Amino acid sequence: MQTAIVASDRLGEIFDLSLEREENENKKIQPVDLKGDIVIKNIDFRYGTRAIVLKDLSLTIKQGEKIAFVGESGSGKTTLVKLLMHLYPWEKGDITIKGYNVKDISYDSLREKISYISQDIFMFSGTIRENLCLGRKDADMNDIVEACQMAQAHDFINKLPLRYETHLEENATNLSGGQKQRLAIARAILKKPDIFIMDEATSNLDSISEKAIERTIETVCKGVTTIIIAHRLSTIKRCDRIYVMDEGKIIEMGTHKELMNKHGRYYELWKEQLPDNEENKENKDNTQLIADKESSSVSNEETAAAPATTPILAIPGLYIPEVSSCVAEAGATSDCAKGGSNP
Known part of the structure; x- marks a missing residue:
């Protein structure tokens, strides 16, 4: 009952919301396309009166680039891409696409040129x-x-x-x-679209379908600015640039190889995902190969050092022939089968 009351109250708040339009909405520009660089400069943002989510954040995404944002939950990745679509007003800074300030572009014109696949479909x-x-x-x-x-x-x-x-x-x-x-x-x-945004868009897919869709996106999005938010780092290895975010700031950036060589936060995140880590698998294989060689070497040394015949516990009054003599003559079973005779 309490849940139903809360839901009905929230529904009432939604009905009371005004249309997402500003007084000068009709005067805003409507670009033919948004095929250009995305420039984010000194952005500060917070939800309502809560703690700041993005702090003095700046970056440039070149037209046609494929870039990725990674980091722990709550680091500001999804918030940042939502600002690109002007879903929220920000406190300070500017966002421009193809030289147009996002605040000067009409909502409809901006969003019809962006494809956004959210975590929640x-x-x-x-x-x-x-x-x-x-x-x-x-x-x-x-x-x-x-x-x-x-x-x-x-x-x-x-x-x-x-x-x-x-x-x-x-x-x-x-x-x-x-x-x-x-x-x-x-x-x-x-x-x-002119801009393609994928926010954990393949998280519910099996690995085969995910790989197939990755290849499709690479083909379809040639020349299209592509932004990917991912927790599975194996899906963003081929990106032109990867941004690592933490507490609303960019702490690392570079290609997969560059970030791995830095041995920083991205390296740590990558190592935590062992099942998806091809390099780790390769290292494991190499380590196993060395271990096998060492084991084989030790085994050979032990074999070489071992006596030609295996000593057998002597029991008074009982004669047991040497094992080697029985094995050496596989066809001669007379003495071995009979167990010999007492001297």
């Missing part, structure tokens, strides 16, 4: 086709199928009773987490 009650076309209402069926094939979604859609006309429940509760992520990726591809 949102699907509405409606058909699969309707959900896919949310970002591009003029898409024809060929475009939809092509996008779904790229996102590894076409096969499972074809197995559904009504295929692309299959009705989804609210938030697609009749689909698995991996299926929802595939649809979200297909929707983002279908939009053909």
Whole structure:
């Protein structure tokens, strides 16, 4: 009962919210495209009156680059990309895309040129086709199928009773987490954006599907500025640049190789993910190979030092022939089988 009351209160607050428009919204610019550098300069941001989340943050993302943000939860990665879409106002600093200040671009014009796949996938009650076309209402069926094939979604859609006309429940509760992520990726591809943002977009996929979609993204996003937020570091090794964030600041940046050579925070994060660490696996294999060689060497030395015959415990009154004599003549079983005779 208490949960229902809280939910109804929150719903009332949402209904009371005004439309996301400013007084001068109609006067804002509407660029033809946003194919240009992204410059973030001295940004400060906090949620309401809470502690500051981003502090004096600055960076430049070149047009067409593929970059990644990594770091522990709460370091400010998702907050930063949401500021690129002007989902929140910030306290200090500027964000420009292709030379345009984000605050001067109309909301619709800005967001229709950005594809954002969030950690939480949102699907509405409606058909699969309707959900896919949310970002591009003029898409024809060929475009939809092509996008779904790229996102590894076409096969499972074809197995559904009504295929692309299959009705989804609210938030697609009749689909698995991996299926929802595939649809979200297909929707983002279908939009053909100038900026592509993936926030843990493949976390619910198996490794085979994840690798296939990585290859697809590399092909589809050639020339498109791509921003990836990831906890699985194996998925961002090929990025042009990786930013390591901690407590709202960038503490390291560079390629995967450069950051590994620094032996800093990124190196520590990488080493913590042993199952995904190919270099660690290679080191393990080399260590095992050395250990095997040493073990083999020790074994050979022991064999060489061992006596030719194995001494056997002598029991008074009982004669037992030497083992070597029995083994040497496999066919001669007379003495060995009989066990010899007492002297």
